[in-house]
Amino acid sequence: MPRLLRFFLLLCTCVPALTLFGQGAEAPAPDFLRSIGKMYVVVAVIVVVFLGLAYYLWRLDRRLTNIENQIEDHA
Template identity: 60%
Template structure:
């Protein structure tokens, strides 16, 4: 399952490791932004429920 050290050295030498890091960073950033958006939306709905009670 884990990449061999030789594979990691090859990816590092060809610069592809930066592509992998960039893709992982983009996915992580997307998840964080989605969670922030979801939190704001839920907070707005919670405030509307409190106002109606």
């Protein structure tokens, strides 16, 4: 398993655990974004950014794997 993929999987498993630490502090107005209809926009932007980063890392891993294979073939 490539190192980049292992790092990505580790990151995906640690992020939910890190969000649990902030549960003690209460936000001043948790329903503010939902009340004005912007909550879904925020969630959509976060999902798009996350998917973009995941796709970028996946492509980068494929390119690096191809370069590593070419180096092994020439050696």
